[in-house]
Amino acid sequence: MANDQDALLAMGFDAARVQWALKATGNRGLQPAMDHILENEGKPVPELGAVSESAPSQRDAMDVDDDEDAEALKSLGLKANDVEAKSIKCSECGKVFRNTAVAQFHAEKSGHQEFEESTEELKPLTEEEKKAKLAELREKMAEKRERKAVEYAKEAKASEIIRRKAGKDMGSIKEEMEKRQALKDAEEKKKEKIEDAKARAAIKAQIEADKKARAEKFAREKALRHGEEIVDAPAAPTAAAASSSAPSGVAGKDFKETRLQIRMSTGGQPYTTTLSSEAPLREVAEFLAGQSLQVDVETVSFAQHFPRKQFTKSDFPKSLRELGLTPSAVLIATPQ
Incomplete structure (x- = not known):
């Protein structure tokens, strides 16, 4: 057994497969073990403890009972006879096997069921034949690896095509979303500019x-200082300014909203807002208090330059329409 194992290992076979083959063939020699390895190429190696030793098929080479030998032959569809059998032959493919163990493995692998005893004796492999067998095995393994490599390359290529297509679809969706966002941003910028x-x-x-x-004011004060006659400004521009800030009549009633610009008497950035024309002036004070900490709703006061008008606390409950601030007006807020 040790010599057969060393020979198989020297031929380049895997140690686990060598042990499996020797045990499965009942340690019957180098040729059965090699046949077993070739027959089971590509199969996973089982646990050695789970491998059962095969029963002998040749009555003249095995120390077993006639009943056991007959049972082994029967499993392959054979019947024991008085002719001395040297080997077992597959009637379907013509292959000749040294013992029933190898023949059974062939039956499991190929699905062939028809076997017969043969008087053909399989001679042990010569060194040249062993080398040829090993070269054949290595060639088969290389071909198998090459086929797997080709299949893997095809699968990888198909996966790459799918990945690229998915990436392209995602790119189109992203591009469309960016385009919509750009249009939305442009519209917002346009509104902001207006x-x-x-x-x-x-x-x-x-x-x-x-x-x-x-x-x-300067002209009036100057006239007072010099005792000159005070000449009021023409009424037309004032009326025009008043009409521009607070249209009267039916036109003023048509506006449902009022746009206000509120400037602080203390300076700084003006505040703009749009409120319902029916909103009370107090709502303007509340809006301003929400924008600036220096404004108190209860103490802030408002004024309008054109027409010049001062709004008191009593005007807070009145609507913007009643106060003549529609459709737009500029208010000066003075925090107290």
């Missing part, structure tokens, strides 16, 4: 009105 332009125009108009008011 709002900023309106706010700048209102601030510019307020600055001009303040400059004009200061000029009128």
